Amino acid sequence: MMKESTLTPETAVYRRTVPAGDYWMEVVKAGQTLRILDLEGNQAADTLFYAAADPAERYSAIDTIRAQGNVYLTAGSVLMSTETRPMLTITADTCGRHDTLGGACATESNTVRYALDTKCMHACRDSWLRAVAERDEFGLTKRDITHNINFFMNVPVTPDGGLTFADGISGSGKYVEMRAEMDVIVLISNCPQLNNPCNAYNPTPIDVLVWD
């Protein structure tokens, strides 16, 4: 569902550009609003959420899909935790649909899906592993990397139940916005994938904004 935000960038308390292939990891407090802005269009932002009070509680794709009875995420979606508590609510969305089935890219899956010589290409899972190593104050490790949301990524489910990585439906200036329902650690990998059309074969930067 398309829904425009009522927030203006001028009133944001935080704004940062995240290049493709880099990560963003910060705490968003309960009541704050987070916006991910697709600057140039057709980009994918692979995102994980953890409860700041106890990161063992984290985003659950399964519980989110079951709670809303739909596999796509958009305005109105409540992102549920592994303890079936609301973590964030998507409050605005000008893209229209986000994926939580396809998973993040990894060098291993690239090798299986594409070619052996993709093994050395940077992937979202590498960015997440770098994040948990560099930002060890969050207490996360490799074992905490679980299922995620691919904001802006277009992964349609076919009539017979298959998954396809299709060309993006996002565009320059499109955004998704969510209100934190608890203090959450947000870990975004701005996807560097070059082997499928999720980034239009041209990974580009995103902006992250936060409002109080």
Ligand SMILES: [Zn+2]
């Ligand atoms: Zn990726």
